[in-house]
Amino acid sequence: MxxxxxxxxxxxxxxAPAASGSPQxxxxxxGIVGGTLLTLxxxxxxxxxxxxxxxxxxxxxxxxxxxxxxxxxxxxxVAFCYSELGTLIPSAGGEYAMVSTMAGRLAGWLVFVxxxxxxxxxxxxxxxxxxxxxxxxxxxNPSMAGAGVMLLATLAGLxxxxxxxxxxxxxxVLEVIAAAVVAVLGFTHSQxxxxxxxxxxxxGSGGHTDTVTAMLVVSGLxxxxxxxxxxxxxxxxxxELENPRRNVARTVLATLAISTVIIxxxxxxxxxxxxxxxTLTGGDISSMVTAWSNSAVGTFVSLCVALAIINAGIxxxxxNSRVLFASARGKAWPGP
Numbered sequence: 001m002x003x004x005x006x007x008x009x010x011x012x013x014x015x016a017p018a019a020s021g022s023p024q025x026x027x028x029x030x031g032i033v034g035g036t037l038l039t040l041x042x043x044x045x046x047x048x049x050x051x052x053x054x055x056x057x058x059x060x061x062x063x064x065x066x067x068x069x070x071x072x073x074x075x076x077x078v079a080f081c082y083s084e085l086g087t088l089i090p091s092a093g094g095e096y097a098m099v100s101t102m103a104g105r106l107a108g109w110l111v112f113v114x115x116x117x118x119x120x121x122x123x124x125x126x127x128x129x130x131x132x133x134x135x136x137x138x139x140x141n142p143s144m145a146g147a148g149v150m151l152l153a154t155l156a157g158l159x160x161x162x163x164x165x166x167x168x169x170x171x172x173v174l175e176v177i178a179a180a181v182v183a184v185l186g187f188t189h190s191q192x193x194x195x196x197x198x199x200x201x202x203x204g205s206g207g208h209t210d211t212v213t214a215m216l217v218v219s220g221l222x223x224x225x226x227x228x229x230x231x232x233x234x235x236x237x238x239x240e241l242e243n244p245r246r247n248v249a250r251t252v253l254a255t256l257a258i259s260t261v262i263i264x265x266x267x268x269x270x271x272x273x274x275x276x277x278x279t280l281t282g283g284d285i286s287s288m289v290t291a292w293s294n295s296a297v298g299t300f301v302s303l304c305v306a307l308a309i310i311n312a313g314i315x316x317x318x319x320n321s322r323v324l325f326a327s328a329r330g331k332a333w334p335g336p
Contacts, residue, residue: 024329025239026092026239026240026322026325027240028239028240028241028242028244029160029161029162029240029242030161030162030165030237030240030241030242031241031242031243031247032241032247032250032251032254033165034161034162034165034169035165035234035237035241035247035251036234036251036254036255036258037165037168037169037172038161038164038165038168038233038237038315038318039230039231039233039234039237039251039252039255039315040172040230040255040258040259041168041169041171041172041311041312041314041315042230042233042312042315042316042319043228043230043231043233043255043259044175044230044308044309044311044312045175045176045179045259045262045263045308046174046175046176046178046179046304046305046307046308047126047129047175047305047308047309047312048227048263049179049182049263049266049267049285050133050285050286050305051129051305052223052226052227053068053227053263053267053283053285054283054284054285055223055283056068056220056223056224056283057270057280057281057282057283058281058282058283059202059216059219059220060202060212060216060217060220061200061201061202061203061212061277061280061281062196062197062198062199062200062201062202062212062271062277062280063198063199063200063201063202063212063216063217063220064220064267064271065197065264065267065268065271066197066198066217067217067220067221067224068224068227068228068260068263068264068267069264070217070221070224071221071223071224071225071227071228072224072228072256072260072264074221074225075225075228075229075231075256075260076256078225078229079231079252079253079256080253082231082232082234082235082252083248083249083252083253084249085098085102085235086098086234086235086238086244086248086249086252087238087244087245087248087249089101089102089238090238090239090241090244090248091238091239091326092236092237092238092239092240092322092323092325092326093112093236093322093323093325093326093327093329093330094115094232094235094236094319094322094323094326095111095115095232095235096108096111096112096115096323096326096327096330096332097326097330098235099111100330105332108330108332109332112323112327112332115320115323116323118320119320119323119324122316123150123153123313123316123317123320124146124150125146126309126312126313126316127145127146127147127149127150127153127309127310127313128142128143128145128146129142129146129309130142130145130146130149130306130309130310131144131145131146133302133303133305133306133309134302134303134306135302136295136298136299136302136303137299137303149309149310149313150313150317152310152313152314153310153313153314153316153317154317156314156317157314157317157318157321161237161240161318164314164315164318167314168311168314168315171307171308171310171311172311174304174307174308175262175304175307175308175311176262177304178300178301178304178305178308179262179263179265179266180266181289181297181300181301182266182269182270182285182289182301183265183266183268183269184269185269185273185289185292185293185297186266186268186269186270186271186272186273186274186288186292187269187272187273188273188292189273189292190269190272190273191272191273191274191275191276192271192272193272194272196271196272197268197271197272200212200213201277202277202281203277203278203280203281203282207278209277227263228256228259228260228263230255230259231251231252231253231255231256231259232252233255233315233319234248234251234252234255235248235252236318236319236322236323237251237318237319237322239322270285270288273288273292274288275288275291286298286301286302289301
């Protein structure tokens with residue numbers, strides 16, 4: 001794995017078959033557009049907007065957009081770190097390869113174990129949420145829906161990476177459309193001005209208004225950082241990116257910028273368009289969309305969120321398979 005510290009052109013040749021005795025490499029098959037589409041799909045802006053952001057609305061109210069903006073600015077420093085390490089160590093192992101190369105095999109193995117836990121737990125849990133957003137047209141058991149999503153994601157993961165970039169790209173377009181619909185509806189039904197974004201108010205118990213303190217904003221940064229941190233997926237694709245010396249950093253930074261816009265603009269629109277502070281704090285975005293439009297639009301947006309979850313599942317399968325591949329190549333598993 002330490003051979004990745006050599007110049008990229010020498011460390012990871014374009015051809016997948018390696019010379020005898022050298023570790024097998026993955027084929028470079030995608031450019032910055034394909035890498036950005038795959039990475040954005042893991043950020044999954046639509047499902048983030050409907051699943052994660054409501055928790056911020058419930059605790060931060062009108063300060064939600066400000067908190068996400070601050071979190072996105074803080075993510076710039078993290079993105080530069082991933083860009084540098086992903087360029088220096090363009091390996092399918094991602095953080096596992098980075099830590100193994102820079103801090104030794106023991107530290108790398110610990111990171112691999114943590115990654116393995118994420119591989120087994122996070123994708124199925126997210127997939128089970130698909131049933132909630134398919135409810136407008138069909139009622140499914142969450143466990144069965146989750147199993148179906150994981151099966152589809154696994155089958156898609158068997159395809160060529162370039163093909164997956166196109167598949168996830170189509171789904172991503174629908175996600176962006178859903179986010180745009182929310183933004184347009186929110187702005188066209190605006191109940192308050194831009195000044196509300198810094199009014200720092202949240203609905204409290206008993207119907208009165210509470211002030212959002214600086215400490216609440218700081219605590220909300222944990223979720224805000226998570227919302228746009230999916231750009232790290234780009235480093236798992238670095239071994240398959242063409243011209244990684246330039247494209248890894250571009251993919252990471254482009255993903256951060258695009259995902260921030262796709263998520264932050266609808267959040268601003270929702271903050272301005274919610275009928276009252278209690279509705280905003282409730283965070284039921286689906287109900288707001290239906291109230292602003294009609295049930296057909298609400299159903300369309302819900303289906304887009306379901307597709308976003310499936311899309312994220314596909315990219316997670318791709319990412320996790322790269323980690324397992326790199327761990328086998330780096331001999332992280334006990335020998336027979």
